Amino acid sequence: xxxxxxxxxxxxxxxxxxxxxxxxxxxxxxxxxxxxxxxxxxxxxxxxxxxxxxxxxxxxxxxxxxxxxxxxxxxxxxxxxxxxxxxxxxxxxxxxxxxxxxxxxxxxxxxxxxxxxxxxxxxxxxxxxxxxxxxxxxxxxxxxxxxxxxxxxxxxxxxxxxxxxxxxxxxxxxxxxxxxxxxxxxxxxxxxxxxxxxxxxxxxxxxxxxxxxxxxxxxxxxxxxxxxxxxxxxxxxxxxxxxxxxxxxxxxxxxxxxxxxxxxxxxxxxxxxxxxxxxxxxxxxxxxxxxxxxxxxxxxxxxxxxxxxxxxxxxxxxxxxxxxxxxxxxxxxx
Amino acid sequence: xxxxxxxxxxxxxxxxxxxxxxxxxxxxxxxxxxxxxxxxxxxxxxxxxxxxxxxxxxxxxxxxxxxxxxxxxxxxxxxxxxxxxxxxxxxxxxxxxxxxxxxxxxxxxxxxxxxxxxxxxxxxxxxxxxxxxxxxxxxxxxxxxxxxxxxxxxxxxxxxxxxxxxxxxxxxxxxxxxxxxxxxxxxxxxxxxxxxxxxxxxxxxxxxxxxxxxxxxxxxxxxxxxxxxxxxxxxxxxxxxxxxxxxxxxxxxxxxxxxxxxxxxxxxxxxxxxxxxxxxxxxxxxxxxxxxxxxxxxxxxxxxxxxxxxxxxxxxxxxxxxxxxxxxxxxxxx
Numbered sequence: 141x142x143x144x145x146x147x148x149x150x151x152x153x154x155x156x157x158x159x160x161x162x163x164x165x166x167x168x169x170x171x172x173x174x175x176x177x178x179x180x181x182x183x184x185x186x187x188x189x190x191x192x193x194x195x196x197x198x199x200x201x202x203x204x205x206x207x208x209x210x211x212x213x214x215x216x217x218x219x220x221x222x223x224x225x226x227x228x229x230x231x232x233x234x235x236x237x238x239x240x241x242x243x244x245x246x247x248x249x250x251x252x253x254x255x256x257x258x259x260x261x262x263x264x265x266x267x268x269x270x271x272x273x274x275x276x277x278x279x280x281x282x283x284x285x286x287x288x289x290x291x292x293x294x295x296x297x298x299x300x301x302x303x304x305x306x307x308x309x310x311x312x313x314x315x316x317x318x319x320x321x322x323x324x325x326x327x328x329x330x331x332x333x334x335x336x337x338x339x340x341x342x343x344x345x346x347x348x349x350x351x352x353x354x355x356x357x358x359x360x361x362x363x364x365x366x367x368x369x370x371x372x373x374x375x376x377x378x379x380x381x382x383x384x385x386x387x388x389x390x391x392x393x394x395x396x397x398x399x400x401x402x403x404x405x406x407x408x409x410x411x412x413x414x415x416x417x418x419x420x421x422x423x424x425x426x427x428x429x430x431x432x433x434x435x436x437x438x439x440x441x442x443x444x445x446x447x448x449x450x451x452x453x454x455x456x457x458x459x460x461x462x463x464x465x466x467x468x469x470x471x472x473x474x
Numbered sequence: 475x476x477x478x479x480x481x482x483x484x485x486x487x488x489x490x491x492x493x494x495x496x497x498x499x500x501x502x503x504x505x506x507x508x509x510x511x512x513x514x515x516x517x518x519x520x521x522x523x524x525x526x527x528x529x530x531x532x533x534x535x536x537x538x539x540x541x542x543x544x545x546x547x548x549x550x551x552x553x554x555x556x557x558x559x560x561x562x563x564x565x566x567x568x569x570x571x572x573x574x575x576x577x578x579x580x581x582x583x584x585x586x587x588x589x590x591x592x593x594x595x596x597x598x599x600x601x602x603x604x605x606x607x608x609x610x611x612x613x614x615x616x617x618x619x620x621x622x623x624x625x626x627x628x629x630x631x632x633x634x635x636x637x638x639x640x641x642x643x644x645x646x647x648x649x650x651x652x653x654x655x656x657x658x659x660x661x662x663x664x665x666x667x668x669x670x671x672x673x674x675x676x677x678x679x680x681x682x683x684x685x686x687x688x689x690x691x692x693x694x695x696x697x698x699x700x701x702x703x704x705x706x707x708x709x710x711x712x713x714x715x716x717x718x719x720x721x722x723x724x725x726x727x728x729x730x731x732x733x734x735x736x737x738x739x740x741x742x743x744x745x746x747x748x749x750x751x752x753x754x755x756x757x758x759x760x761x762x763x764x765x766x767x768x769x770x771x772x773x774x775x776x777x778x779x780x781x782x783x784x785x786x787x788x789x790x791x792x793x794x795x796x797x798x799x800x801x802x803x804x805x806x807x808x
Contacts, residue, residue, distance in 0.1 A: 224773075279638050294739075296630065303741015304614050305779040313772035314735045317652050318728065325772050394652065401648045405628075405739065407637015438647035438659050439558075445639040 153209050155200060155217040155254075156463025158261065158455075159192070161185060161236030164199045167459045168207035168214075171467060173272045175456070177207025185237045192237065193247050200252065216255045217248060218466030220264030220458040224307045229258045232307075255473075257466040261458045263300050263309065265451075266293025268461025269412045273452035278410035282402045283451070284311055285415030286395060288367050289324070290332040290339075294406065300465075312336065316397055334394035337373075337417065340387040341366040347383045355383035370416035377421060391417070392425040396432025403437045403446050414451025422450040487543050489534060489551040489588075490797025492595065492789075493526070495519060495570025498533045501793045502541035502548075505801060507606045509790070511541025519571045526571065527581050534586065550589045552800030553578060554598030554792040558641040563592045566641075591803040595792045597634050597643065600627025602795025603746045607786035612744035616736045617785070618645055619749030620729060622701050623658070624666040624673075628740065634799075646670065650731055668728035671707075671751065674721045675700040681717045689717035704750035711755060725751070726759040730766025737771045737780050748785025756784040 152171040157164070160183060168177040179202030181195050200217070204210060221244060223234035229245020231237075249256040259267070266275075266283035275281040281295040292311025294301040301309055312332035313325055320329025324338055333339045344365035347353045356376045361368055376384035399411050413422065413429065430448050437443050453460055486505040491498070494517060502511040513536035515529050534551070538544060555578060557568035563579020565571075583590040593601070600609075600617035609615040615629045626645025628635040635643055646666035647659055654663025658672055667673040678699035681687045690710045695702055710718035733745050747756065747763065764782050771777050787794055 296635070301630070301740060303737075303776065304743040305741055305776055307773055307776050308737070308739060308741025310738045310772045313738050313770075315650060315731050315770040318650055318654075318731055320652075327769055327772065330772075397649050397652055402739075403637075403642070404644045404647050405642060405736075406635060407639055407642025409638040435661055436647075436649040438644045438661065438664075439641055442637065442639055442641050 151213070152215050153207070153213045154463045154467055155203065155214050156459040156461070156466070157196065157200070157217065157219045158264075158458035158462065159183070159196065159219055159221040159237075160261070160458075161222060161234075164192075164195055165455070165459050166199045166203040167456065167463065168203045168209055169460070169463050171215075173460055173464060175460075176209070177203050177205070179203030179206060183237070189239055189242045189247075193251065196248060197251050211252050211254060214252070214254045216257060216466040216470045217252060218264070218462030218464070219244060219248060219256060219258040220261040220462040221258060222261045225258045225260050226306055229256065231258065255466070255470065257462075257469040259300070259462060259465050260302075262291035263293045263302065264461035264465055265291075265414070265453070265457035266295060266412070266461065267300055267465050268453050268457040268459075269414065269451050270295040271464040272460055273457065274412045274449045275410045278408070280406060280408040281410045281412060282311070282399075282406065282408045283412045283414065284395065284398065284402075285413075285451070286312075286336045286391065286418060287370070287416035288337050290336040291415065294408075296406070311398065311402065314398060314401060316394060316401070331394060331398040335391045335398065337367050337370070340391055341368065343387045343390065344368065344383065347387075353383050356381045357384060370420035373417065374420040377424065388417075388421065388425060389428060392428035393432040396429040397436040399429060399448060400433035400436030400443075403433065403442050407442060408446060411446060411448045412451050413448065414454075414457065418450060419454060426450060485547070486549050487541070487547045488797045488801055489537065489548050490793040490795070490800070491530065491534070491551065491553045492598075492792035492796065493517070493530065493553055493555040493571075494595070494792075495556060495568075498526075498529055499789070499793050500533045500537040501790065501797065502537045502543055503794070503797050505549075507794050507798060509794075510543070511537045511539070513537030513540060517571070523573055523576045523581075527585065530582060531585050545586050545588060548586070548588045550591060550800040550804045551582060551586060552598070552796030552798070553582060553590060553592040554595040554796040555592060556595045559592045559594050560640055563590065565592065589800070589804065591796075591800040593634070593796060593799045594636075596625035597627045597636065598795035598799055599625075599748070599787075599791035600629060600746070600795065601634055601799050602787050602791040602793075603748065603785050604629040605798040606794055607791065608746045608783045609744045612742070614740060614742040615744045615746060616645070616733075616740065616742045617746045617748065618729065618732065618736075619747075619785070620646075620670050620725065620752060621704070621750035622671050624670040625749070628742075630740070645732065645736065648732060648735060650728060650735070665728060665732040669725045669732065671701050671704070674707075674725055675702065677721045677724065678702065678717065681721075687717050690715045691718065704754035707751065708754040711758065722751075722755065722759060723762060726762035727766040730763040731770040733763060733782060734767035734770030734777075737767065737776050741776060742780060745780060745782045746785050747782065748788075748791065752784060753788060760784060
């Protein structure tokens with residue numbers, strides 16, 4: 141009875157977490173995703189799952205302090221993490237964190253006493269853009285995020301498509317070139333092997349080391365082209381470095397073909413492009429992506445019904461998406 | 475009041491129609507899709523939309539007679555037709571029928587006095603396999619049907635994915651080979667340009683006409699390799715004709731890569747393979763498809779959770795799928 145008569149809390153607070161391989165980032169928000177406080181720490185995955193969980197708690201503390209709220213004020217906590225996540229919140233396999241089958245949601249829930257909902261980080265970022273960013277108002281949204289690799293996510297009529305085994309939407313690993321360039325995943329011709337920084341790295345090595353072509357990268361990267369910083373790519377592109385320009389144009393073309401494939405398959409009304417490369421050079425490359433999409437979209441007129449736009453949430457996408465995902469789970473549970 | 479007190483009809487009857495470019499095929503069924511009667515006529519698209527509609531009425535009459543039911547006994551009529559279909563039942567563009575923006579559902583409804591629901595034919599066929607065929611019990615199902623072209627459909631948690639503009643799931647036109655073989659659609663490297671009979675036809679011309687290789691097809695096809703009958707392909711394959719075997723193995727490999735791509739994107743629990751080629755040679759080729767799917771599915775272990783199976787409904791798939799689709803619309807409207 142005491143509970144029943146207690147005054148209804150007017151404010152609803154949420155936490156959203158980006159648990160990355162190098163950084164932990166937490167936001168405290170109101171129910172609409174307005175950020176009220178932040179916390180940041182290094183992940184230090186070498187401390188193992190327990191060590192990282194302890195740092196998650198500290199980061200959450202810091203964010204709560206910043207927002208002037210307590211753990212018990214949080215209606216729910218959302219986590220985004222680079223792993224497939226099972227329905228019970230188990231993180232199946234996160235190579236960057238050294239995790240295999242760890243009880244992610246349960247552990248954070250026990251630690252905080254709050255309901256916790258975990259999601260794959262790229263899925264969370266896609267959901268963030270869908271709810272609060274460039275995809276606001278979309279019905280079907282496809283997100284493609286070229287950075288070191290190429291992550292992707294799909295929201296279909298309000299829900300993330302995860303696949304029946306919760307491991308799908310690996311959009312960077314759609315094969316677009318049978319017997320093509322080797323991909324880090326072991327397959328040949330994945331979209332990622334052309335349209336990500338790792339993919340471009342293979343081209344840089346070929347052009348600069350094997351063909352001995354001139355490029356600003358020679359000095360900037362000291363022979364290591366595997367994952368050139370997006371800011372360096374942007375500088376070289378703006379200085380009209382030929383090797384870099386060719387690689388970025390090839391990447392944009394392949395990405396566009398990948399976009400067109402997704403339009404052919406799912407007919408989304410919105411495609412969001414983000415990630416490091418598009419945060420640095422989105423305005424310069426998006427026209428090429430749209431042009432290439434025409435060569436793979438069927439019927440081509442579908443592109444008239446598809447907005448291809450740049451992501452808006454930047455580094456906040458995963459944390460905000462995780463928060464909105466947690467909110468949606470709380471609503472669904474009611 | 476009269477209606478309220480009328481005895482409830484115990485039997486529920488449905489009609490399902492396959493309106494193809496050459497044949498009209500109609501089934502009358504009970505509510506579970508059990509076929510009670512059939513009707514068949516040639517389409518004769520040269521008669522225009524009105525002429526075809528008149529033949530549709532006659533075919534329906536024939537099927538009703540065969541099943542001993544009247545138009546008014548039909549709870550609903552489902553139509554499958556080779557066109558994108560808008561929500562109001564307009565068929566947007568059916569090149570095989572010479573239709574552009576014709577009011578398909580409305581016309582048949584006016585003609586019969588019954589509720590009519592139209593769907594794209596490949597979507598209907600996919601839905602048929604999902605409800606009554608090889609995909610019974612599936613949650614997410616992808617259908618791929620290589621014949622003259624390569625049609626595809628997706629059912630996600632009970633509903634067809636049509637795309638926001640109702641023109642998507644064109645799975646034969648996913649580009650799998652950038653700058654690859656020309657496809658009938660005008661693009662390069664579509665799955666259809668390798669894994670359909672039209673696609674194989676290009677290879678046959680190359681091997682037999684240009685390279686002057688021996689093949690049974692020389693005699694069978696008289697120089698026209700564009701759309702070799704599946705039964706001839708089957709005979710040549712079983713006779714170990716080298717040109718045909720190589721083409722079919724290539725087609726199966728590409729189809730497998732296409733299957734893997736769909737698993738990587740959507741994580742279906744079931745993939746159904748049908749269409750003319752797989753009706754004739756499914757048992758012979760499905761192993762190659764499964765093997766090739768491993769080279770494009772990420773994570774590869776997703777394939778453990780994905781059944782790749784042969785379609786079961788054969789020529790009845792579109793009509794039965796259309797009927798089940800109509801049934802689902804009636805249920806949704808209640």
